[in-house]
Amino acid sequence: MTQPVPDLSITGLFALVWKHRRFLAILSIITIVVSSVISLLLTEYYRSTVVIFPARTNSLTLNESNVRRGNISDFGEEEEAEQLLQIINSEELFERVVVRNDLYDHYEINAEDRYARSKIRQKYRSNITAKRTKYNSIDISVVDIDPVKAAEIANSIAEFTDSVKNRMIRERASTSLEMLKGEEQRLQAALTKVNTELNKLQALGVLSDIERSGLYEAYGEALRNANSKATLNLQEAIEANKQYGDEYDAMKKEREVLTDQMMKFINYKNQFIADTAIDIPQKFVVDRAIPADKKAYPIRWLVVAGAWFAVILFALILLILRENKDFFFKDEKGKSRGGLEDATSV
Secondary structure, eight states: OOOOOOOOSHHHHHHHHHHTHHHHHHHHHHHHHHHHHHHHHSOOBEEEEEEEEEBSOSSOOOOHHHHHHTGGGSBOOHHHHHHHHHHHTSHHHHHHHHHHHTHHHHTTOOTTSTTHHHHHHHHHHHHEEEEEOTTSOEEEEEEESSHHHHHHHHHHHHHHHHHHHHHHHHHHHHHHHHHHHHHHHHHHHHHHHHHHHHHHHHHTTOOOHHHHHHHHHHHHHHHHTTOHHHHHHHHHHHHHHHHHHHHHHHHHHHHHHHHHHHHHHHHHHHHHHHHHTOOOOOEEEEEOOOOOSSOOBOOHHHHHHHHHHHHHHHHHHHHHHHHTHHHHSBOTTSOBHHHHHHHHHO
16 A cells, blocks of 8 residues: 655645644743743853954065155055964964953963863854954954953954064064174175275275376376476386276275175165064054943844744654654555555455
């Protein structure tokens, strides 16, 4: 005997509900009462949010052309936003926020407990979120049972993004500055050596290429005037310039190159010196967090509605199974137990 297929159409479901309307009504009342009581016992949480934009520059640039461009006031791109997001999620910033807001006591976690750090980190991560928006800003959201504390935590996170990033820049600049000192000494030694050699050649009467042309003119004038003493002195100077002139020109060019390198190096050095003492904002604060005057969750009506829907859905599934047990619960031969009994009786 073929078993009828369960009617799962809208009409069939309405018929099933109407058939068991009393049971479902009583179950609904019990569910609403119980879920309402539970929702009233749930802890209320408040949400505070800080919205920030990353700054474009990583340090204060001393170059005049950069200052004219006004890049210090430019908003950062996607790369700067991702970097700032990594700083917000860093362990250093986490430690600073925990200490500033005394979160061990606030979350009622014993700092001497064996797993205290894991517990505080788990609580911190569950209550605090930071994400980049489609506008390239960063939303820092904090939920807490105390609205004032939620705002304080959110604002402290925004504040510490500056101090952590500035600390990173200062450390990098300090390390680079130590390396630059060695390079400065090398350049200074090379420049001193070239100046010493030039002074020696100048003592021998060696002149620059422009001054040499005047030397030959003076020699010709001395010959025309039959000034033997001047002619002899000028001849010695000409011989010295012929012998060392090329060397003098090469050293003079080398001094110009070294001087130019030294000027650029001084600019770099001044930049790193400024970075070692940097303490500037690394972000733009759009909205500071303020204590919320309305809870974020739980939404009590949603808790009640969700509980009622889940219970009624589960009850309907059980009723469908009960009404069609001969179809769903068959023996090993593929026949329902009820159907088998009917066939035997026939």
